[in-house]
Amino acid sequence: MMDVGLSHFVVVSALLFCLGLFAVMKRRNAVGILMGVELILNSANLNFVAFSRYVQHTIDGQIMATFVIVLAAAEAAVALAIVLAMFRNFGNVNAATATSLKR
Amino acid sequence: MELLNLNIPSWSDLAYWRPEAILCGTFLAALLGDLIGRGRRPAISFVISVFGLITAGAYSVAAVLHGGAAHTIMGDLIIVDGMAAFFRLLFILAGLATVLFSWTAEEIMGRKRENKAEFFYLTVLMTAAMMVMAEARDLLMLFLSMEAVGLVSYVMAGYMRTSLRSTEASLKYVIFGAVSSGIMLYGLSLLYGMTGAMTFDGIRAGLLAGEVNGLSLLITVILILAGMSYKIAAVPFHFWCPDVYEGAPTPVAAIFSVGPKAAGFALMIRFFYTTLAAGADPSASAPLIELINWPLLMAVIAAVTMTYGNLVALRQLNVKRMLAYSSISHVGYLLMGFVLLTDAGLAAILFYLAVYTLMNLGAFFVVVALNNHIKSEELDDYAGIGFRAPWLGTMMVIFLASLTGVPPFAGFAGKFYVFTAVMDRQWFWLAILAALNSVVGLYYYFRVVKAMFLTRPAEGADTTPLKIHWLQYTVLAVLAVPTLVLGFWFGPLKVLADQAIGLLSTGM
Numbered sequence: 001m002m003d004v005g006l007s008h009f010v011v012v013s014a015l016l017f018c019l020g021l022f023a024v025m026k027r028r029n030a031v032g033i034l035m036g037v038e039l040i041l042n043s044a045n046l047n048f049v050a051f052s053r054y055v056q057h058t059i060d061g062q063i064m065a066t067f068v069i070v071l072a073a074a075e076a077a078v079a080l081a082i083v084l085a086m087f088r089n090f091g092n093v094n095a096a097t098a099t100s101l102k103r
Numbered sequence: 104m105e106l107l108n109l110n111i112p113s114w115s116d117l118a119y120w121r122p123e124a125i126l127c128g129t130f131l132a133a134l135l136g137d138l139i140g141r142g143r144r145p146a147i148s149f150v151i152s153v154f155g156l157i158t159a160g161a162y163s164v165a166a167v168l169h170g171g172a173a174h175t176i177m178g179d180l181i182i183v184d185g186m187a188a189f190f191r192l193l194f195i196l197a198g199l200a201t202v203l204f205s206w207t208a209e210e211i212m213g214r215k216r217e218n219k220a221e222f223f224y225l226t227v228l229m230t231a232a233m234m235v236m237a238e239a240r241d242l243l244m245l246f247l248s249m250e251a252v253g254l255v256s257y258v259m260a261g262y263m264r265t266s267l268r269s270t271e272a273s274l275k276y277v278i279f280g281a282v283s284s285g286i287m288l289y290g291l292s293l294l295y296g297m298t299g300a301m302t303f304d305g306i307r308a309g310l311l312a313g314e315v316n317g318l319s320l321l322i323t324v325i326l327i328l329a330g331m332s333y334k335i336a337a338v339p340f341h342f343w344c345p346d347v348y349e350g351a352p353t354p355v356a357a358i359f360s361v362g363p364k365a366a367g368f369a370l371m372i373r374f375f376y377t378t379l380a381a382g383a384d385p386s387a388s389a390p391l392i393e394l395i396n397w398p399l400l401m402a403v404i405a406a407v408t409m410t411y412g413n414l415v416a417l418r419q420l421n422v423k424r425m426l427a428y429s430s431i432s433h434v435g436y437l438l439m440g441f442v443l444l445t446d447a448g449l450a451a452i453l454f455y456l457a458v459y460t461l462m463n464l465g466a467f468f469v470v471v472a473l474n475n476h477i478k479s480e481e482l483d484d485y486a487g488i489g490f491r492a493p494w495l496g497t498m499m500v501i502f503l504a505s506l507t508g509v510p511p512f513a514g515f516a517g518k519f520y521v522f523t524a525v526m527d528r529q530w531f532w533l534a535i536l537a538a539l540n541s542v543v544g545l546y547y548y549f550r551v552v553k554a555m556f557l558t559r560p561a562e563g564a565d566t567t568p569l570k571i572h573w574l575q576y577t578v579l580a581v582l583a584v585p586t587l588v589l590g591f592w593f594g595p596l597k598v599l600a601d602q603a604i605g606l607l608s609t610g611m
Contacts, residue, residue, distance in 0.1 A: 010296070017289050024282050033278055040285035047292035056299035061292075064243050064301070068288065071250050078254050079277045082261055082270070089270045095278065098271040101346045 009050035016043035030083045030093045034076065041072045116176035119183045122159040122166075122191055126231035129155025133224035140220070148220035149206055152227050156199040159230075163191040167599075173606060175240070179302060182240040185606035189453060189599060190237035190369045194362060197460055198230035200578050201358040204468050207572040209475045210352040216265055226358065229255040233362050237369035240377070242291050242301045245370060246284075249334065252363050253280045260351040260359070272350025279333060279343040287330020293323045303377035310378065310391060321395040327374075328404075334367030337434050338408040348427035353474055356423060357467035360430045361460040368437060368456060372449050376607065380444035392444060401442045402533050409435025410536070413543045422470055423480045425547055426463070429506060432544065433459055436537055439521050446604050448524035453600035455517035458505070458589060462514055465502040465582040468575070469495055476569045482554050489555035492569040494576065496555050498583045503548040505586045508541045513589035520597070 020039030027033045045065040052061025087093050117124055129151060136147035166188050173184030202223055205211045211222050232251035239245045257280065261273025295301065297319070298309025310320070329340060336344040348356040379391050392398065412432030419425035437459070440452035470480055472495055477484050489496030505512035518541065526534045560566060589596060 013292075020285070030274065030278065034281065037281040037285050040282070041288060044285070044288040044292040047289070047296060051292065051296035051299070055296055060243075060301045061295060064246075064295075067243060067247060071247070074254060075250065075277075075281055078257050079281060082257060082273050082277050085261060085264050085270045086274050089265070089267050095274065098274055100267050100271055101350050 006050055006054040009046060009054075013043040013046040013050070016040075016046065028094050028096045030086065030095045031080075033095060034079050034083075038072060038076070041068055044068065119166075119174045119176050120181070121162045122195070123231050123234050125155055125159040125162065126227055126234070129159070130224050130228045130231065133220065133227060137218070137220035137224070142218045142220065145212070145219035145223070148223045149202070152202050152223040153199070155227060156195055156202065156230065160192070160195040160199065163188065163195060167192065180241045180244040181235070181238045183238060185603040186369065186373065186453070187234070187238045189457075189603040190365065191234050193365055193457055193460055194230050194233045194237075197358055197362050197365075197464060198226055200464055200468070200582065201354055202226050203574060204357075204471060204578045205354040207475070207574050208352070208354050208471045209478075210471065211262070211354055214263060217262060222259070222262060222354075225255050225259050229259070229358070229362065233366035236366040237373070239370060240303050240373065242295060242306075245374065246288060246291065248366075249284060249287075249330070249370070252334075252366060253284060256280075256359060256363060259355045260347050262352055262355060266350075268350040269352065270350075272347045275343050275350075276347045279340070283330045283333035283340055287327050290323050290326025290329070293319070293326070297323065303374060306378045315391075315394070317394040320391075324379075324395055324397075324400075331367055331371050331374075332404070335364050335371070335434050335437075336431055337404055337438060338411050338431070341408070341411075341431050344431060345424050345427040348430075349421060349424050353423060353467060353471045353480070356427075357464055357471065360426070360463050360467060364430070364434065365456045365460060368452060371441070372452065372604075373607070375441070376444055376449060397444070398442050398530075401438060402530060405435050405438035405442065406533060406536050407435075408432070408438060409540045411435075413540045413547075416547045417543065419547070420482045421480050422482055422485065422551060423467075425482075425551070426466055426470070429544065429547070430463060432540060433463070433506075435540070436518060436521055439525050439533060439537060442525055442530060442533065443528050445524065445528070446601075447527065448521075449607075450597075450600045450604040451517075451520035451524045453603055454520050454593070454597055457596060457600070458513040458517040458586070461582050461586050461589075462502045462505040462512075465498065465579060465586065466506060468579055468582070469499040469502065472571055472575050472579075473569075482551065485551065485554040486558040487555070487560035487564075487566070488569075489552075491566060492571060495569070495571055495579070498579050499555065500552050501583050501586055503552060505590070507544050507548045509545075511587075511590045513586045513593070516590055516593045 016039055020036045020043060023036030023039060024033050027036060045068050048061040048065045052059060083093050090097055133148040133151040136151050140147045173182055175182050205222060212219055229252060232248055232255060235248040236252060239248050257273055257277040260276045261269055263269035294306060297315060298306045300306045300309045333340040379397060409432045412428045412435060416425050416428035419428060437452055437455055440448040473488060474480060505514035508514045508518040522534050522537060
């Protein structure tokens with residue numbers, strides 16, 4: 001049996017963060033990009049919870065994580081509404097096609 | 104072990120938080136008024152919003168006049184001090200001017216399918232959220248307030264929901280915004296792990312107490328800067344700025360160019376000043392700033408931002424887009440005040456922000472007023488427009504001259520203070536670069552003036568005088584007169600800015 005310590009959490013969250021960043025850069029689909037953002041937010045959440053358990057020994061970090069979960073939901077609602085508006089106007093949800101504005 | 108260090112908020116806290124509470128109430132009342140009017144009576148929401156903003160403004164002025172020490176309220180999450188009071192006034196001015204001016208803007212009121220009332224109460228909500236950004240003293244409130252401003256602005260950018268350009272603007276805004284705030288949150292979580300504290304003061308104590316690794320602190324600061332430079336549109340997080348300003352309705356672009364930017368600066372001032380620089384003991388602050396080479400980092404960001412914004416603005420033929428790049432270059436000038444995190448530099452930022460709010464809002468509003476008649480923001484369509492609307496043209500000249508930084512106008516005083524703040528500490532190359540950039544600015548600002556007053560309109564073009572609404576003239580005059588007066592009578596504003604920063608350094 002291996003003891004799970006702080007470093008394990010931090011490594012997992014760093015991996016999640018990198019995966020999320022990779023998804024954001026690689027995906028062309030707007031919904032795919034938003035999924036990458038969720039990964040990034042959750043990697044930070046994992047950090048907050050782990051640090052609150054191992055470093056600070058209070059629940060400040062867990063409260064923060066709870067708020068972030070709620071905010072992530074609110075942000076997803078707004079972002080998906082905008083993606084829906086984009087689908088109505090452009091006929092697809094590919095972020096690369098939204099180039100009507102000058103470069 | 105105490106799990107919860109709770110400091111229960113009490114109702115008496117609200118006494119220090121009246122403007123914000125009033126604005127939240129105004130938002131709800133205007134929303135209700137819109138529902139009662141079944142979405143067809145924007146006047147109800149307009150009147151409620153204007154009254155709410157004026158009441159909140161009156162309470163903010165009263166708070167400034169009473170002065171007094173800093174108060175930490177809402178369970179230590181929020182601090183109400185001189186700097187918060189300064190930014191309250193700034194945001195209410197920007198919000199009120201935008202609401203009043205939009206009442207006569209065709210881009211908002213002329214739309215068929217959108218609910219016009221939405222625009223007014225969203226502006227009120229954004230004003231309240233920006234005020235909280237200037238008051239946050241805890242990582243939780245920092246993130247919550249930034250997201251609140253962000254969520255409202257994503258919706259406002261996409262106000263014209265049947266327009267291709269507006270939808271695209273809000274899509275770009277929401278995607279860039281979500282990614283950069285996610286990156287910032289990861290940085291905040293690392294900072295929390297390093298110091299075990301949520302409040303800015305606690306983070307500072309943690310950083311000073313523990314053996315902090317310079318490299319990990321630098322990475323953390325860069326991650327946090329990513330989210331904040333997105334809010335203020337500093338290079339390399341500026342991509343959204345020109346597209347959003349061009350695609351969003353012009354009144355929305357007007358408040359975006361001053362409100363969230365100023366709020367971002369307020370947050371940066373409080374966060375980085377409290378965590379990295381000490382007000383009371385300069386001997387202890389030097390290592391933290393030196394550890395991550397903060398001055399060089401900020402100097403490079405400032406230099407790149409102002410130069411990039413200026414050089415790209417040179418090529419723009421769309422006035423809105425030109426103003427977007429010019430606002431990027433102004434962020435570069437403002438960032439110069441951050442290089443040393445000194446009181447003088449931060450006070451210079453506050454002064455410049457106040458002046459910038461007046462002149463940039465004014466320039467955008469002139470674009471709105473012209474758009475009502477000529478339905479275009481292209482430079483070519485501005486030919487000879489100065490003779491069709493002489494007062495409007497004159498005010499545009501005042502705002503653009505002030506943006507350039509020509510001596511008798513307020514922009515000069517603002518630049519002067521920022522430049523001296525860096526020259527005091529021997530950062531001459533940065534000051535020289537900024538001065539050169541101001542000269543470049545002269546070219547593209549005066550190209551607009553040239554088009555308005557010196558170019559003949561095309562053959563057969565309409566040359567009848569334009570009818571400008573009295574409300575528009577009133578708002579523009581309220582912005583233009585201080586832009587002129589502050590150029591030579593800037594003492595009181597300077598004192599206010601100095602006091603705000605002075606309280607910040609002693610109020611801890």
